[in-house]
Amino acid sequence: MTFSWTPHRFSGGALALDVANSVVLRADPGRRIDRFADPAVMDAFPDGANRHGAERALFGALxxxxxxxRDGLVALREAIDRHFRAEVLGAGKPAxxxxxLDAISATLRRSGTRPHALDTATARSALMLLTQPEPERLKICPNCHWLFLDRSRNRSRAWCDMAVCGNRAKASRHYRRNREEPRP
Structure with a gap:
């Protein structure tokens, strides 16, 4: 099966969140898919982010x-997911x-003179998320459980991507409603 980094896979709204979302079905160990487990897919991520990522103008060509x-990027990804997911769920902890911050620091020390490397840009994106003035804009998609930034004016965005998760949720709700309600 071939895999490509499509626009939907960059619906997090920040590079750090898109990297965290490279694990599909994170909470389901039996179905969990780590897209970065394949080095070729990890190597293709920057090209996808350059085309579809929300922060592509901030970091230049990744x-x-x-x-x-690679191991450092995965460690950074996991730290990003743990911290921001806990924050959204109201379970944030200083640890x-x-x-x-340790993962960001290690990444920046290791990256040296590679400002456009994926790990460096991801660390910088995570720092920007930590200092965002409106932390309530960070949400978890109720369908796929990916992290995303709600940049809508009234903070009403419910899904990471309306075209994918929103439509799936609405179709599922429609199916359940029609199955439960007998037709006259």
């Missing part, structure tokens, strides 16, 4: 990380923020 930085 480049893949070297083989020596999770400390872990995220």
């Amino acid at each position: 480049e893949p990380v070297g083989a020596d930085a 999770l923020m400390a872990d995220l």
Whole structure:
């Protein structure tokens, strides 16, 4: 099966969240898919982010990380997910923020002179998220459970991507309603 980084996969609204969302069905160990487990898919991520990512203008043309930085990027991804997911759920802890800051620091130390490498840009994106003035804009999609930023004017966005998750939720609700209500 071939895989491509489509616009839907960059619906998080921030590079750090898109990287965190590279794990599909994170909470379901039996069906969990880590897109970065395949080095070729990880190497293709920057190209997808350059085309579809919300922060593409902030970081310039992103480049893949070297083989020596892959584990560090995965550690950063996991720290991002743990911290921001806990924040959205109201279970944020100083230790999770400390872990995220440690992962960011390690990434920035390791990246040195590679400002356009995926890991460096992801660390910078995470720092920007930590300092955002409206943390309530960070949400979890009720359909796929991805993290996303709600940039709607009235903060009413419910799904990471209306075209995918929103339509699935509405179709499921319609199906259930029609199955439960007998027709005259």
